[in-house]
Amino acid sequence: MDMNQYLEVFIEESKEHLQSCNEQLLELEKNPEDITIVNEIFRSAHTLKGMSATMGYEDLANLTHKMENVLDAIRNHKIKVNPEILDVVFLAVDDLEAMVQSIADGGDGKRDVSAVVEKLLLIEKGESPIQASAKSEVAAAVEVQTTATKSKYDEFEFTVLQQSKEQGFEAYEVSVSLREDCLLKAARVFMVFEILEKIGEVIKANPPVEQLEEEQFDQEFTVTIVSKESREDIQKKVMKVSEVDRVDVTNLSLEDLRHSENEDVEKMVSNDHVVTETIEIDKDKDNEQGEKKSATSTKHSSSKTIRVNIERLDILMNLFEELVIDRGRLEQISRDLNNQELHETVERMSRVTGDLQNIILNMRMVPIETVFNRFPRMVRQLARDLNKKINLEIVGAETELDRTVIDEIGDPLVHLIRNALDHGVETPEIRKANGKNEEGTVILTAYHSGNHVFIEIEDDGAGINREKVLAKALSKGIVTEQAAATMTDKQVYELILASGFSTADKISDVSGRGVGLDVVKSTIESLGGSISIDSKLGHGSIFSIQLPLTLSIISVMLTEIHQEKFAIPLSSIIETAIVKRQDILNAHNQRVIDFRGKVVPLLFLNEIFEVPGIVEEDEFYSVVIVRKGDKMAGLVVDSFIGQQEVVLKSLGNYLTNVFAISGATILGDGQVALIVDCNALIN
CATH class of the missing domain: 1.20.120.160 (HPT domain)
Structure with a gap:
């Protein structure tokens, strides 16, 4: 069977x-x-x-x-x-x-x-x-001696080893043990292989090479080679690699090989299995209500769920994106021809494709608990390593996100939770001395709001020390003394997201090296999201992440600059405004406006993106007010075209570092509009 x-x-x-x-x-x-x-x-x-x-x-x-x-x-x-x-x-x-x-x-x-x-x-x-x-x-000493007998060989490998022996080569199993504190295991493995390939031919590795390259092994690995060099020479050469703790070289006899071959001749067959990721789709999902079902109810109602390969959903999504582009084209043709019957047909098509879009997006939605599930176990182990008592509470695990976002959000959350455990929650002794419960609490919350998902990591620990953060930021030259004097508490707290920033008094295995939080920030912003921090000294901190529900189809405001079209995501827009020329002021070599009592800098997109065309001094300017966290900016454009749903397409491998452009889209008239990255502009 x-x-x-x-x-x-x-x-x-x-x-x-x-x-x-x-x-x-x-x-x-x-x-x-x-x-x-x-x-x-x-x-x-x-x-x-x-x-x-x-x-x-x-x-x-x-x-x-x-x-x-x-x-x-x-x-x-x-x-x-x-x-x-x-x-x-x-x-x-x-x-x-x-x-x-x-x-x-x-x-x-x-x-x-x-x-x-x-x-x-x-x-x-x-x-x-x-x-x-x-x-x-x-038993460890015996284990060292018997390591060689653990590797098994398939029929092909057995034949190669047998023929090599007949031609005067020796077969060896080289068992290499790396030091416990070895940081770059894959690099050491590469160096060992480089030496072994010079002195002979590598027949097999255990674990397989793919796992060794991805560091999916503890400290030991075994390589089977054929060579004319002696055991002692092989051992000496491999021992020259730094961070190698021990090398054991064992001769393989034909009897050993025959025994191994008889025991397991079909080992490589399993490598032919192509395993693809799957996702469960609930047939009863109501696309209008967006009704959410818990993982348990989905699991038990097996008669109402099917497993679908995620690649099929990706193909379906790509086809639908093309349909959205064609829908926009038809709407444009309908407006140009002004035919009533065509109008009605296109309107009906728009309604149907809108419903279809909801269904496809819901099919791709995955409960965030698929990410959250790994954290209780991680917190338990970390708390023990840090000698702390910590209780993790998870709220809203059933909240759903597009799978593309789910894939990316795991690592940032790991960094933030580790940070909360190490820097946030104090040791039981300190908590007791401060009149707190010995057991600290970390609350991980997820919830929907509009077209966004919010994830919050809250702890009841020591909070963030404003003065300590400022002192560190000044010493590293991240801010000037003049700027530091005017910064709000939130702006100071967000300095800890800067690259290389750390207030840890000592570096631990968990954190303190100044890497992690800057990666968290860049990853979240690359997903079109944002992160903010609030804290109260002595009472704890809250890290709040805002993410879009999906990344592929977004609502934008289309604008025009010198006959070039630019799309600004609606999620970043507060409102649009018409500003008189005399209302524009200058402050610190920056043009600004007074917007509802706040000083908002103006960014002229034709200058930033170097759009070719004649610049005319207008009496009125069209401005799009955008926001990122507490910061705002006014983007000056020539005119507003209107709101539209567009398909976000990548610019490709040749245009990976274009400033403040997150992608492009094809409009109904066939033109390409660039999508503006408001986060990069405000930064």
Whole structure:
């Protein structure tokens, strides 16, 4: 029976069960006496074990079985839950996730899990898992000697090694161990391969080269080579690579190879699996109401949901974008011809395509919990590493975002949460001395407002020290003393988003190097969003992110400058205005206007974008007032054309660094209009 047809479903469902295990284990940590939680984890593990065995992934099934035995002992009151036991079960889930990911990447799902299995067996016997560490250390020396026997060879590799030996070459397995503090593991791997390729021919790597390049390994890897050099020479040459801790070179005999080949001749077959990402679509989704369903209801109503390859949705979206461009063209032709029947047909087409647009965008919407789900486990581990007590609260996880935005927002949120844990929340001793609860709270909130999604990370920690931030900014030359004197609190807080800025007294593994928050800011702004910070010293901080619901189809105000058309996103516009020439003032070599009691700088787009044409002194100027956070600017254009929905298209690889232009669109008359990046202009 060919199992390949079920592989995609197996991977998706395995990830769901493991995510459920992670969530329930965190709940169990808070309520160790609640057996119903243990039963939930047991059910997920039991299902995963059955699925793995059916698909032929025995290593996955065996580890799940060992974990299942521990859970069974807990629910039958033979073992009492404690942090030591939960740590081991979490480690087992980590290994299971790595094995499933290996299968998703086209691998065989195999992994050395002997250490965690040993701990699980000890727990099952009622012993402390800490005892396993001592036993593992004793076994380490033997492990070094037997590393070579772990690599398995397929039929082709076996033939190559056999023929090489017949031609006078020696076959070696070179096991390399990098230092624990090695920062650039992929670079060291490259240097090792460079040396080995000079002295022989590389036959195989374990883990595979792709995983080594992406640093998807701990500290050790094994390379099989054929060479005429001696073991000692190979060892000496590889040891010259900096940050290499140990090198073991083992001769491979034909008997070893035959044993390996007989044991596993089909290993490479699994690499042919092409695993594509899928997304669940709910057939009952109401496109008019935009009604949201929780992940649990979607999961259980399997008869009403289907799994669709995300690539198909991308193709559908691209086709619809072309339809939107043609719709604009038809509307233009209809206006030019002024034919009533054509008017009516085009209006009906516009309504239908509008409904179709809502359906397609809703299909691409994914609950933000797909990103949020990873954070409780991360917070638990970080809190332990930092010796802090922290409770993470998640609000609005069902809030939906376009999948393209979801893909990009994960890393910025990781940086912000790590920052809140390290810099925000104080240690229990300091919190107690300040009259606070020993346990700090971090609240992660998501909600919709208009055409935007807001994500907030709030902590009840120490807050941001205005004077400390200013002093650091002045010392680094980020601001001048003159500018610092006039800055509001919010403007000062946002200085921490500057590149290389850090107020940490000491650098830790978590943060303090001055990298991270500037990346957060640039990533969010590249998505057409913004980030703002509010804080109260001694009471905590709030980082607020504003993001567009979708990135591909946007509403814009079309404007004209010297017969060139520019589109300004409506999400950035406050209002449009007509300004008299005598109302324009000069301040610090900058033309400004008084807009509702605020001084707003004027930016003449014909000058910024160097639009060719004769500049005439007009009595009145057309101005678009745009905003980014607390900052505003007035964009001066020749005339307003009107509001329109357009398809945002990239400028391509040749025009990646065009200032203040985020993309382009094709209008109804076939002309290309550039889309203005208001965030870049205001900066």
